[in-house]
Amino acid sequence: MKDGSLNRLFSPISIAGLELPNRVVMAPMTRSFCGDSGVPTQAVADYYAARAAGGCGLIITEGTVINMTDARGYSGIPAICTDAQQAGWQRVTDAVHRAGGKIAIQLWHTGRLGHSRAMQGGRPLAPSAITAEGLFRDFGDGETLAHEIPYEQPQAMSAEQIARTCGEFAAAAKRAKTAGFDAVELHGANGYLIHTFLNAESNQRSDEFGGDMAGRSEFAVRVIRAVKAQIDELPLSIRLSQHAVNNYEWSTWADQNELQTCLELLKAAGADLLHSSGYRLNAPAFGDGESLVAALKRLGGLPAIGSGGITYSNSTAESFAGELPELTDPVESEQAIERGACDLVAVGRAMIANPDWATRVGAGQWRQLLPFSPAMLGSL
Numbered sequence: 465m466k467d468g469s470l471n472r473l474f475s476p477i478s479i480a481g482l483e484l485p486n487r488v489v490m491a492p493m494t495r496s497f498c499g500d501s502g503v504p505t506q507a508v509a510d511y512y513a514a515r516a517a518g519g520c521g522l523i524i525t526e527g528t529v530i531n532m533t534d535a536r537g538y539s540g541i542p543a544i545c546t547d548a549q550q551a552g553w554q555r556v557t558d559a560v561h562r563a564g565g566k567i568a569i570q571l572w573h574t575g576r577l578g579h580s581r582a583m584q585g586g587r588p589l590a591p592s593a594i595t596a597e598g599l600f601r602d603f604g605d606g607e608t609l610a611h612e613i614p615y616e617q618p619q620a621m622s623a624e625q626i627a628r629t630c631g632e633f634a635a636a637a638k639r640a641k642t643a644g645f646d647a648v649e650l651h652g653a654n655g656y657l658i659h660t661f662l663n664a665e666s667n668q669r670s671d672e673f674g675g676d677m678a679g680r681s682e683f684a685v686r687v688i689r690a691v692k693a694q695i696d697e698l699p700l701s702i703r704l705s706q707h708a709v710n711n712y713e714w715s716t717w718a719d720q721n722e723l724q725t726c727l728e729l730l731k732a733a734g735a736d737l738l739h740s741s742g743y744r745l746n747a748p749a750f751g752d753g754e755s756l757v758a759a760l761k762r763l764g765g766l767p768a769i770g771s772g773g774i775t776y777s778n779s780t781a782e783s784f785a786g787e788l789p790e791l792t793d794p795v796e797s798e799q800a801i802e803r804g805a806c807d808l809v810a811v812g813r814a815m816i817a818n819p820d821w822a823t824r825v826g827a828g829q830w831r832q833l834l835p836f837s838p839a840m841l842g843s844l
């Protein structure tokens with residue numbers, strides 16, 4: 465039975481023609497269980513199917529790379545650029561659909577945050593040859609966790625490499641549609657390739673892909689157009705953040721005007737849905753004031769997914785430092801939808817710890833949710 469105070473969270477919604485039974489989204493989360501081949505296994509299919517059976521309205525997969533060379537900068541992460549990988553994903557979408565769910569793929573290029581030690585012969589790419597600050601950590605490669613490994617200097621992308629990469633995003637999206645996905649999301653957040661084009665610190669180009677906000681949005685625009693041309697009626701989401709995983713202080717958009725310029729271009733190129741990545745659903749995007757997701761929705765004029773700390777008191781960074789979260793009331797999500805700050809909410813760590821998160825929360829049993837601990841990443 466549904467908890468009456470969460471009527472909006474558990475009400476249906478249609479996103480560019482995709483009918484969802486509720487507003488609960490499984491956040492994209494890298495799990496590194498796809499070996500050297502990048503092929504999702506039956507265990508991966510079972511993992512996602514369990515979240516669909518648990519009542520989640522839309523699953524967004526872990527970041528899935530568009531090639532095995534320069535895009536795959538961590539070990540064990542999935543890809544979708546070969547027939548075997550596509551067949552692996554078909555197994556996943558079939559399992560999710562059989563369990564009554566809907567599933568989007570998150571397409572990813574790890575950019576300058578990836579390391580050549582995980583790549584099959586490539587080197588990290590970025591808009592400019594500026595090395596990321598911080599240290600490379602790969603959950604699929606224990607040695608990088610035990611020893612400090614700096615990021616590598618990336619190669620500044622040539623016009624040909626930009627065109628090739630847009631083509632690879634498009635080819636991956638085409639495979640995703642054929643493999644049965646219900647939607648496609650581009651990973652435009654957290655310091656990876658698309659995000660490094662948007663950010664002025666990492667993008668110091670003087671050609672049409674750099675300069676002002678419109679120029680820095682051009683790569684994302686080209687990727688969106690290229691992908692959209694391959695997926696016909698499937699909705700296209702783009703995930704965006706102010707921060708990068710190697711620099712929480714990053715502010716990609718200096719102010720609302722920059723964000724508006726960027727979003728208008730992304731929408732005109734074909735984005736249907738905007739997905740905010742943050743540490744707290746209501747954290748202000750610009751000093752104080754509205755959250756990033758509220759700003760995305762208002763300035764972008766598109767439906768939006770909020771995320772960050774749903775039903776947990778702490779952040780991912782605090783979790784990885786070993787802190788167990790307290791449980792928090794899901795009414796926060798209901799209220800965000802009610803006041804028009806977002807349309808859907810993405811649940812991350814709590815969805816790893818609780819495959820039946822949606823069913824439990826819908827039944828008013830949020831106090832029985834399990835807390836997340838990093839040890840849970842050791843198996844699917």
Ligand SMILES: Cc1cc2nc3c(=O)[nH]c(=O)nc-3n(C[C@H](O)[C@H](O)[C@H](O)COP(=O)(O)O)c2cc1C
Binds near residue numbers: 741779
């Ligand atoms: C283990 C793990 C892996 C993640 N991998 C991705 C990813 O591949 N793509 C992405 O956009 N975000 C990724 N994230 C961020 C989550 O999608 C989400 O935004 C974050 O966990 C905050 O939500 P939460 O507080 O509900 O966990 C990851 C988070 C975790 C904990």
